Amino acid sequence: MKTIKLILAIMAAMVLAVSCGSKAKKQKILVLYYSQTNNTKLVAEEIANKVGADIEEIKVVNPYDGDFQATIERCLQEREQGVLPEIKPLKSKIAKYDVIFLGYPVWFGTVAPPVATFLKDVDLSGKTIVPFCTFGSGGLESSTKDIEKAQLNAKIIPGYGVRAARLEAMPAEVDQFLKENGFIPGEYIQLGEFTDLEEVTPKEEYIFIKATDNYPMLHAKAKLVGKRWIPNGTEYLFIAEDQPREFKDNMPPAGEMKIYVTVIGDTKPEFTRVVR
Ligand SMILES: Cc1cc2nc3c(=O)[nH]c(=O)nc-3n(C[C@H](O)[C@H](O)[C@H](O)COP(=O)(O)O)c2cc1C
CATH class of the missing domain: 3.40.50.360 (Flavodoxin domain)
Incomplete structure (x- = not known):
């Protein structure tokens, strides 16, 4: 079911638009x-x-x-x-x-x-x-x-x-x-919508951790995920929850956030932005 949804999202995304x-x-x-x-x-x-x-x-x-x-x-x-x-x-x-x-x-x-x-x-x-x-x-x-x-x-x-x-x-x-x-002017790729949010699988959690582990300001746990096709790869939208920090426990967690992650070919997953 998940695969079908992803394929549909890919098809919806493969729109080449032209701006004049x-x-x-x-x-x-x-x-x-x-x-x-x-x-x-x-x-x-x-x-x-x-x-x-x-x-x-x-x-x-x-x-x-x-x-x-x-x-x-x-x-x-x-x-x-x-x-x-x-x-x-x-x-x-x-x-x-x-x-x-x-x-x-x-x-x-x-x-x-x-x-x-x-x-x-x-x-x-x-x-x-x-x-x-x-x-x-x-x-x-x-x-x-x-x-x-x-x-x-x-x-x-x-x-x-x-x-x-x-x-x-x-x-x-x-x-x-x-x-x-x-x-x-020129052609550009119009990306489709993200798939509906679902609970993260262990593989997706691994992608999330790989994308965010070298960024010290982020200490979040992924809960839900949606995806969409991007040229040569996949973009993930993770809904994550900020975790209390070990060293700064006087700082309240920032709550829920959206973290966008791309995986292109065989390259390491990377996060592109955090929306708090
Ligand atoms: C005083 C200060 C506050 C910053 N606050 C944030 C922040 O709230 N969020 C963030 O993502 N980056 C933050 N940054 C990182 C900068 O936005 C980032 O390094 C930026 O690319 C610097 O752009 P510039 O080279 O054009 O000055 C901060 C940097 C400085 C110096």
Whole structure:
């Protein structure tokens, strides 16, 4: 029964769609991004090159230095004080653009503070915002919600996010994303729905563990799983429960989360994002 469902899902997924990319011709597009350690910068450049858009980096007056711990501490301090970092004035005239691709690293589950400053200072009413981000484990969905709250009169479309550990997969994924959303012309593969959720089998549990075991921030147990076909492999959607941590038992478990895992050919399973 499970096999039949998977075959049906595969068939449903094998749709080759074509986008004509008309948006790219009509609309003025700006790629605007903040990046501390250049991951998001790579995505921003890939998007700008493919779309043929203008690009600008958001710069902080008093930059966060490259040290992870120092950045965490400064952010926590700024949060406690309720302040956001001052950013340098942009060279781009936002008013002349219809679409803003807005890029950022996910910090504490949301847009990095320099992007929060930008969103607070600007009015993007009537414009389309396309969020894109890089992260350790996830945060596209939660950060998109915060962008929606900050810009109530803008149209925000579902964006693109990639783990810092999977940047080599980014150019192909960006290409697919831009075609799917009509920003560039060309054929793309429309993936089907996931199969209904079922309890994980021992084999699926093994895949889950293999995909997540080298990521220290994840300590979850897979409960349910759905699957769908992707080119050369399978994508799994695991519903997992955060487990109490041995060393930080004062930290409450984060509860239920969705963890997406891909298995392509004979390569090691890898998780692509966590949605909390
Ligand atoms: C202060 C700070 C907070 C972070 N918070 C998160 C987080 O909540 N979730 C996550 O998945 N990654 C988190 N990360 C990892 C970054 O999102 C990731 O390394 C990102 O790719 C960095 O992008 P950049 O090179 O463009 O600066 C955090 C990193 C820093 C420095």
